Amino acid sequence: MSKSALKIVASPDYLKMVWQDMYNNTPSRKRGSKGRDGVSISSFHEHKKEFIKKISNDLKNSCYSFWNLSPVFLPKPDGKDRLICVPVVQDRLVQRAILKFLYDNGCRAETNISYGFIRGRSVSDALKKASKLRENREFAYKADISSFFDNIKRDQLQERIKKKVKHRSLHDLIISAAHLEVDATTKTEEKRMRRQGLVPGQGVRQGMPISPFFANLFLEKFDNALISKGFYVVRYADDIIAFSNSESGCEEIESVIKAELGKVGLDIKDSKSGVYKPGDTADFLGLGIVKKKEGYSVELTGQQFKKIRSKILETSDLDYCNARGITITHFLSRLDNVCEGYKNYYGRFDNEGQLDDFLVSARGNALDNMIRSVFGIDYKVLKQKQRKFIGIDE
Numbered sequence: 001m002s003k004s005a006l007k008i009v010a011s012p013d014y015l016k017m018v019w020q021d022m023y024n025n026t027p028s029r030k031r032g033s034k035g036r037d038g039v040s041i042s043s044f045h046e047h048k049k050e051f052i053k054k055i056s057n058d059l060k061n062s063c064y065s066f067w068n069l070s071p072v073f074l075p076k077p078d079g080k081d082r083l084i085c086v087p088v089v090q091d092r093l094v095q096r097a098i099l100k101f102l103y104d105n106g107c108r109a110e111t112n113i114s115y116g117f118i119r120g121r122s123v124s125d126a127l128k129k130a131s132k133l134r135e136n137r138e139f140a141y142k143a144d145i146s147s148f149f150d151n152i153k154r155d156q157l158q159e160r161i162k163k164k165v166k167h168r169s170l171h172d173l174i175i176s177a178a179h180l181e182v183d184a185t186t187k188t189e190e191k192r193m194r195r196q197g198l199v200p201g202q203g204v205r206q207g208m209p210i211s212p213f214f215a216n217l218f219l220e221k222f223d224n225a226l227i228s229k230g231f232y233v234v235r236y237a238d239d240i241i242a243f244s245n246s247e248s249g250c251e252e253i254e255s256v257i258k259a260e261l262g263k264v265g266l267d268i269k270d271s272k273s274g275v276y277k278p279g280d281t282a283d284f285l286g287l288g289i290v291k292k293k294e295g296y297s298v299e300l301t302g303q304q305f306k307k308i309r310s311k312i313l314e315t316s317d318l319d320y321c322n323a324r325g326i327t328i329t330h331f332l333s334r335l336d337n338v339c340e341g342y343k344n345y346y347g348r349f350d351n352e353g354q355l356d357d358f359l360v361s362a363r364g365n366a367l368d369n370m371i372r373s374v375f376g377i378d379y380k381v382l383k384q385k386q387r388k389f390i391g392i393d394e
Helices: 005-010 012-024 041-046 048-060 089-104 123-136 154-164 168-178 187-196 211-218 220-228 247-263 302-314 318-323 328-346 353-375 384-390
Strands: 070-075 081-086 139-144 232-236 239-244 274-276 282-284 287-291 296-299
Touching (some): 005 012, 012 041, 012 089, 070 187, 123 239, 139 247, 139 282, 154 168, 154 211, 220 232, 220 247, 239 247, 239 282
Antiparallel strands (some): 139 274, 232 239
8 A cells, every 4th residue: 555645755764855955955154043943954953863753753643733933024125024934944844845745746836827936947937938928929018916925815725725736645734834824022023014914814924935836826727717818928926927919918918817816816016017018128027028129138127227226225224224123243244145136036137247247336335335324434445454354355
């Protein structure tokens, strides 16, 4: 008799394999961060045999339960916060093990038009596909789903889990992950969470390894409805761009998108949606699909460069830093993380050579702004040993 999916996922050897991959892919600087259970990646790794044994036993005995999530607030370019809900280390391991099993056994919530959170597909791939589609259909319709993760209907998601995942022994675990909530530990966190507009019992919390699977699973029928209409579409998570030979064709696409999203209780952000004519630069995933003499190219536009510079300079604003508890000790690492994040996010695009030099310049502007604000001097006049002492030696 073959083993159930749960027994396979729960086996110590399977968990060890998933753990090693998880550990290897966690940057060393992040391995020391502790979850709400007091366990970090490093401490788990040091005692992995004991931890994995207990997790394995709990899973096999159907008594494993996920911890509630911890809130982490990441600043957005518009000055608001993006809430990321972080699981404890052992829960990340269990969710990754479930996902590996599902993926390896053909249970993939993906379609021909979806590019987000899918192995072997990236932001670059989505942009390349969109650019190619626009060469033959020059009118573009761009739409963002409004507060997508927060508006996912859990009852609908639960039904889709039961239909899509044929391995019934995993249903309870997967469904329990879909119902997880985030707990604040301080009053400040409570206030910041309230500003996010989270509704208990509604939506899927972003930050879990399994959240992207839920997102694509929830939108699978939506994708297939657009495909069945013969539309030329690229979707990356909650960002959608579609192409047509006419403005009226784009309007038809918009009407269908709104209708199909309405069936699952979702809508689009009107402020971030609209039609682009053939000569217009269409914004998609932080880059522009730009008209050239022959075809279209994917580029960072002048306006997008301005937004990046503004975001980087924002890291050196004293009021901004003080409001978020960012001290000089963490300023540089945060600044470098922001710059590195832009490098890593975009991948390949047609004018990428300009980005490296631009980031060096923007980083220098941010350093200058911070040193002037704190010490009243231009950081460039500091001697090398002075720079080294305060941590800005280049």
